[in-house]
Amino acid sequence: MRFVPVKHVEQQSVLALHRARQGMVKARTAQANQIRGLLAEFGLVVPQGITHLYQRVPLLLEQANEELPGLFRQLVQQLLEHLKILDRQVNEMEIQIQMWHRSNPLSRKLEKIPGIGPLTASAMVASVGDAKSFNNGRQLAAWLGLVPKQHSSGGRLTLLGMSKRGDCYLRTLLIHGARSVIYALKRKPPTTGWLANLLARRDKNIVAVALANKNARIIWARLAQDREFRSDYVMP
Numbered sequence: 001m002r003f004v005p006v007k008h009v010e011q012q013s014v015l016a017l018h019r020a021r022q023g024m025v026k027a028r029t030a031q032a033n034q035i036r037g038l039l040a041e042f043g044l045v046v047p048q049g050i051t052h053l054y055q056r057v058p059l060l061l062e063q064a065n066e067e068l069p070g071l072f073r074q075l076v077q078q079l080l081e082h083l084k085i086l087d088r089q090v091n092e093m094e095i096q097i098q099m100w101h102r103s104n105p106l107s108r109k110l111e112k113i114p115g116i117g118p119l120t121a122s123a124m125v126a127s128v129g130d131a132k133s134f135n136n137g138r139q140l141a142a143w144l145g146l147v148p149k150q151h152s153s154g155g156r157l158t159l160l161g162m163s164k165r166g167d168c169y170l171r172t173l174l175i176h177g178a179r180s181v182i183y184a185l186k187r188k189p190p191t192t193g194w195l196a197n198l199l200a201r202r203d204k205n206i207v208a209v210a211l212a213n214k215n216a217r218i219i220w221a222r223l224a225q226d227r228e229f230r231s232d233y234v235m236p
Contacts, residue, residue, distance in 0.1 A: 018126070027088055034079065035057065035076060035079050057080055097118060110124060113218055115176060116177055119173060120174060131224035162209055174216060
């Protein structure tokens with residue numbers, strides 16, 4: 001049985017920032033979808049993305065000034081102001097997380113890994129605590145729910161999809177970071193390498209989870225064994 005590692009006050013405060021930011025992001029997304037849905041009921045279509053709302057909603061309200069009731073225009077403007085407040089709060093929390101990230105040597109060490117940014121690095125350091133509580137990198141990846149679920153019997157190995165157990169927030173950050181690495185490789189695709197070979201024969205979603213699994217193991221090696229990251233490292 002693996003128990004939850006005890007966190008000190010600083011770790012818990014950083015995780016509180018992450019949880020609050022996560023809630024603000026969900027509220028911002030819900031507010032943006034609500035504005036887009038209300039406008040769609042009047043035949044005004046706005047593309048997805050908060051930037052499009054900021055740019056197009058005032059213009060749409062001005063163009064449809066005579067067609068839309070004043071009560072509705074005032075409502076949309078109030079909702080748009082609320083969306084700006086949520087967006088500003090999310091940015092303020094991200095600045096606070098980045099400040100803590102720059103002041104923590106372990107978090108800065110993880111940032112050197114491709115696909116690991118300040119958000120992921122700070123969340124991993126604050127959540128994992130002492131990485132030596134895990135025997136190896138696979139245990140950390142399993143703790144995050146990034147290993148395949150097994151349904152094996154009688155010596156026959158059957159691997160299913162990832163288990164989705166563990167910390168959903170950390171797993172999401174790692175997978176999104178892996179997607180950014182894959183997106184960057186598409187602009188300048190390499191001809192060789194583990195990631196290039198995997199992309200050539202598997203779906204990009206499977207590759208993203210595999211890369212997130214690999215990054216989780218690299219994180220364990222950096223935190224538990226104090227090893228430096230080398231992009232050209234080859235297993236002996």
